[in-house]
Amino acid sequence: MSNQMKQIVLASRPDGAPSPENFRLETADIPTAGEGEILVEVSHMSLDPYMRGRMDDAKSYAAPVPIGGKMEGGSVGRVLASNSPAFAEGDHVFGPFGWATHSTADARLCRKLDPAQAPVTTALGVLGMPGFTGWWGFNEYGRPKAGETLAVAAATGPVGSMVGQLAKAKGLRAVGIAGGADKCAMATDMFGFDACVDHRAHGDFKSLRGAMKDACPDGIDIYFENVGGPVLEAALSLMNTHGRIPVCGMIAWYNAGGLGADAGGQSLTAPKLWRTILVNFLSVNGFIISNHWNRFPDFVNEVAPMLKDGRVKYKEDITEGLENAPEAFMGLLTGANQGKAIVKVN
Amino acid sequence: MSNQMKQIVLASRPDGAPSPENFRLETADIPTAGEGEILVEVSHMSLDPYMRGRMDDAKSYAAPVPIGGKMEGGSVGRVLASNSPAFAEGDHVFGPFGWATHSTADARLCRKLDPAQAPVTTALGVLGMPGFTGWWGFNEYGRPKAGETLAVAAATGPVGSMVGQLAKAKGLRAVGIAGGADKCAMATDMFGFDACVDHRAHGDFKSLRGAMKDACPDGIDIYFENVGGPVLEAALSLMNTHGRIPVCGMIAWYNAGGLGADAGGQSLTAPKLWRTILVNFLSVNGFIISNHWNRFPDFVNEVAPMLKDGRVKYKEDITEGLENAPEAFMGLLTGANQGKAIVKVN
Numbered sequence A, B: 001m002s003n004q005m006k007q008i009v010l011a012s013r014p015d016g017a018p019s020p021e022n023f024r025l026e027t028a029d030i031p032t033a034g035e036g037e038i039l040v041e042v043s044h045m046s047l048d049p050y051m052r053g054r055m056d057d058a059k060s061y062a063a064p065v066p067i068g069g070k071m072e073g074g075s076v077g078r079v080l081a082s083n084s085p086a087f088a089e090g091d092h093v094f095g096p097f098g099w100a101t102h103s104t105a106d107a108r109l110c111r112k113l114d115p116a117q118a119p120v121t122t123a124l125g126v127l128g129m130p131g132f133t134g135w136w137g138f139n140e141y142g143r144p145k146a147g148e149t150l151a152v153a154a155a156t157g158p159v160g161s162m163v164g165q166l167a168k169a170k171g172l173r174a175v176g177i178a179g180g181a182d183k184c185a186m187a188t189d190m191f192g193f194d195a196c197v198d199h200r201a202h203g204d205f206k207s208l209r210g211a212m213k214d215a216c217p218d219g220i221d222i223y224f225e226n227v228g229g230p231v232l233e234a235a236l237s238l239m240n241t242h243g244r245i246p247v248c249g250m251i252a253w254y255n256a257g258g259l260g261a262d263a264g265g266q267s268l269t270a271p272k273l274w275r276t277i278l279v280n281f282l283s284v285n286g287f288i289i290s291n292h293w294n295r296f297p298d299f300v301n302e303v304a305p306m307l308k309d310g311r312v313k314y315k316e317d318i319t320e321g322l323e324n325a326p327e328a329f330m331g332l333l334t335g336a337n338q339g340k341a342i343v344k345v346n
Helices: A050-054 A120-124 A129-141 A158-169 A181-189 A205-215 A229-237 A270-279 A289-308 A322-333 B050-054 B120-124 B129-141 B158-169 B181-189 B205-215 B229-237 B270-279 B289-308 B322-333
Strands: A004-010 A023-029 A037-046 A075-082 A092-095 A102-106 A149-153 A173-178 A195-198 A220-224 A239-247 A283-286 A316-320 A340-344 B004-010 B023-029 B037-046 B075-082 B092-095 B102-106 B149-153 B173-178 B195-198 B220-224 B239-247 B283-286 B316-320 B340-344
Touching: A004 A322, A023 A322, A037 A092, A037 A120, A075 A120, A092 A120, A120 A340, A129 A158, A129 A220, A129 A239, A129 A283, A129 A289, A149 A158, A149 A229, A158 A173, A158 A220, A158 A289, A173 A181, A173 A205, A181 A195, A195 A205, A205 A229, A220 A229, A229 A239, A229 A270, A239 B270, A270 B239, A270 B283, A283 B270, A316 A322, A322 A340, B004 B322, B023 B322, B037 B092, B037 B120, B075 B120, B092 B120, B120 B340, B129 B158, B129 B220, B129 B239, B129 B283, B129 B289, B149 B158, B149 B229, B158 B173, B158 B220, B158 B289, B173 B181, B173 B205, B181 B195, B195 B205, B205 B229, B220 B229, B229 B239, B229 B270, B316 B322, B322 B340
Parallel strands: A149 A173, A149 A220, A173 A195, A220 A239, A239 A283, A316 A340, B149 B173, B149 B220, B173 B195, B220 B239, B239 B283, B316 B340
Antiparallel strands: A004 A023, A037 A075, A037 A102, A037 A340, A075 A092, A283 B283, B004 B023, B037 B075, B037 B102, B037 B340, B075 B092
C-alpha cells in the first residue's frame, strides 16, 4: 500500500453556485492514528446539501470549512489501525472522515457498522443522518395522524423518501414533489407515494401550486421542509389549520449565499408569511439533527427491520472516484442525482 | 327606560386604516330575549385589535362582519331579562354583545362575573381574553425557563403587560417594546419590565435593532409576537438558538389589508426569514386563544389571586360613549391608547 492519500480541500468560497475552482484535489501522506484515534481507509463518502453551507462563512450552527481545509463529511470505511479499544483492524466504521481516501478520527466520534444488518453504505443514507433526519423531524415535529396529508419535496432523496415511507406506514396520504418525470415515477412506484408533482413541469408558481393542490385535495397537514423556494411557498398556501412544518433545510436557497441574500423569484412577503402562520395556527420548527443524536438508536431499532423486510426502500447514486466528488456535489445542489449521493473513493 | 338602543354597524370595508365612514351609528328597538337567551344592558365594551380583521373579507379563523352588520366584540353588563336558568336579572355578565348598548345572546356563550373577585371591566382585559392570550401563549408555546430573556411588543397593552409580569414572576428578564416615553415608563415602573425600548424614538431599523440588542444583552429566548413589523424583524435577528416565538397577532400589518398585502418597510425576505428559523432551531407557533377556552378556568385560578394581592397590575383606557367607539378603535390600531381599550356605553 502506498503511503500517499488524496483529499479535496476548499480552495475558495463560492459566490452563488459552487464551481470547480472552489475545490482542489491534493495528495498528502497518510496520517498516523494518535491516542484514542483510528486510521481508516474510506470506501464511500457521503455528499449532502448541508455541505454547501459549510463553504460559506455565514453564521450557522456549525463553523465554516476554512480556506485550504479538507471538505467535511461523513464516510464509511475499514479500520487500518486502531489506538482505541472500541475498534479493531478490519472493522467497518462510519465517521467524520471528510472528502478523503484516508483519515484519522477520534474513535468516540465513530460508529462500528454491522454489514449483516444492512449494506454499509446505508449508514450514509437511509440508516444514517439523512434517514434519521426524516424520522426524527416527521415524528417529533410533524406529529402525524392517520388520515392526514403529508407533503415533502426532494421526494426521492434520502430524507424525503424516508418521510414519505414513514407517512404511508402510519396511514397518511403521502405527496411528493420532485424534479423530473423519472424521479416522480420513482417516488410513486418505488417509494409508494400516493402522488408526486414534477416541479420542473410547472414553469410558473400558479401552475405549480395548482398541481400541488390537485395532489392534496384535502390540503396539507404536514409539510416537511427540506427545500425552500417556490415549493415551500405553494405548500404554505395549502396548509390546513393546525398544520406542522418541520424545517430542516432549504436547498433551493443555499446557493443564494449567506444570511439575507435573496435568490429571487419567491412571491411571499414577510407579512403574508406570518399571517399564514397565524391564521392557520401553524407550528414551524427549525431543527438540525445533530442536536438529537441520543435518539439515533431508537431510529435504527425501528427502521433497520423495515429495511430488511422491504417495507422501507432506498436508492443510492454512487459516483466513482474522489476526484469526481466536486462535480457530483454540484449536481446534488441542482437535483442531478437520483437517490442518496455517495462517492466511492477506494 | 326607553325601548330604544344604539349600535354601531360596519358601513363599508376599510381600504387600509379604518376611517369614520366605515362605521355607522344606528338606533333600533331593544330586542327581546328568545328561548335560552338573556337580554343585557351593556356597561362596558372591549376594543381589540382582532376586530380590524373582521372588517376585511379575507380568509381568517373567523367569518368577517357583513356590511350593515353589528360590529362584533365582547362586553360586560347587567342582565335585564333571562330565559336561562343560569342567569337572573341583575347578574353581572360577560358575553358577545357587540358594539351596542343592549343585546341579547345565547346564555351558553355568556359568563357570570363576580364583582367581589375583581372589577367587572377586568373581564375585558387582564382577566379576560387578552390576559388569557398572554398567559396561554407564554406558557404553552413560550416554555419559559428562569434566567432566560423574554421580549414582547405593545408592552403596556393587556397581552404584553400580562406576558411581562408572568415572565418576571418566573424569573426571566422581561424586555418590553412600546411606542413613546410614557408607555415605556409605564412598562418599567408599573409592570416591572427590566427594560423597555421606545420604538418611536428609533426612526430606522438599525437604530431600533441596536436599542433592542442593548436591552437584551444575552439575546432573546422568547419573543412573544403580537405586533409584527420592524419590531418582529429586529427580534428575529436577536433570537438565541432554540428560541420560541408564540404568534398571536401582528397589529402593525393589520391595516395592510388582506392576505398578501405588503405594508412596506419590512426588510426581511422570505429566504432570510426561513434561514433564521432553521439555523436557530426556532419554534414558531401561530395560535388563536379561542381554540383553548377549556383552559380558561386554570388561567383565572392562577391570575385572579395575583391581581388581588397586587402581583399583577393592569391599566385600562376607558372611552365614554358608544358613539366614540370608532375613534377609540382607530386610535387603538395606531397605539394612541394606554392600557386595555374599553368603551363605557351605559
